[in-house]
Amino acid sequence: DAGVTQSPTHLIKTRGQQVTLRCSPKSGHDTVSWYQQALGQGPQFIFQYYEEEERQRGNFPDRFSGHQFPNYSSELNVNALLLGDSALYLCASSYKSVGQLNYNEQFFGPGTRLTVL
Amino acid sequence: DQQVKQNSPSLSVQEGRISILNCDYTNSMFDYFLWYKKYPAEGPTFLISISSIKDKNEDGRFTVFLNKSAKHLSLHIVPSQPGDSAVYFCAASEDNDMRFGAGTRLTVKP
Numbered sequence: 001d002a003g004v005t006q007s008p009t010h011l012i013k014t015r016g017q018q019v020t021l022r023c024s025p026k027s028g029h030d031t032v033s034w035y036q037q038a039l040g041q042g043p044q045f046i047f048q049y050y051e052e053e054e055r056q057r058g059n060f061p062d063r064f065s066g067h068q069f070p071n072y073s074s075e076l077n078v079n080a081l082l083l084g085d086s087a088l089y090l091c092a093s094s095y096k097s098v099g100q101l102n103y104n105e106q107f108f109g110p111g112t113r114l115t116v117l
Numbered sequence: 118d119q120q121v122k123q124n125s126p127s128l129s130v131q132e133g134r135i136s137i138l139n140c141d142y143t144n145s146m147f148d149y150f151l152w153y154k155k156y157p158a159e160g161p162t163f164l165i166s167i168s169s170i171k172d173k174n175e176d177g178r179f180t181v182f183l184n185k186s187a188k189h190l191s192l193h194i195v196p197s198q199p200g201d202s203a204v205y206f207c208a209a210s211e212d213n214d215m216r217f218g219a220g221t222r223l224t225v226k227p
Binding site: 004033035040041042043044045048056058090092106107108109110111 | 121123153158159160161162163206208213214215216217218219220
């Protein structure tokens with residue numbers, strides 16, 4: 001079991017461009033959450049996908065959007081990139097048990113380092 | 118808004134001694150608290166958690182204490198080992214909305 005995988009590992013973009021980050025959850029997991037971790041900060045929740053729908057969203061603008069596929073993998077899209085979008089983007093997978101997210105079983109991927117110039 | 122705060126960016130302890138990492142929160146509606154450990158170039162790894170209905174949870178060398186009246190959480194590592202050197206994140210959850218602290222870098226010296 002490869003655990004949670006993310007691609008690419010590093011990415012450099014310029015302001016105004018668009019970016020797509022990808023995440024494959026751990027085997028057996030059906031829920032994917034995305035986090036942004038700026039330098040020196042803790043991860044900030046962007047949104048969560050379950051059953052191919054966005055279920056919860058943090059305080060991020062509409063420039064951040066996502067998708068979940070039938071195989072539970074997920075994409076994070078960011079449009080009109082700003083310098084402040086430079087960060088480590090973490091994907092975490094888990095499974096829902098009776099509608100309650102089982103945080104003890106939330107596994108994080110290694111992240112994608114996005115640099116916006 | 119900083120609902121979860123880790124006021125010590127770093128902590129250094131000697132091998133074999135106790136490490137105490139602290140976390141404060143402001144939202145009294147948080148119902149679940151967690152600690153994660155993060156090594157460089159890896160994602161955070163779940164370490165230990167505690168429900169708001171408890172005040173202590175122990176797992177081997179790791180113990181988490183919750184003081185709801187003070188809105189304070191702490192992680193005790195006894196005895197500390199060099200392999201424990203990492204960044205530790207405190208996190209709190211309300212209805213699946215998880216908030217993280219900024220992290221504390223723990224260094225355990227041999």
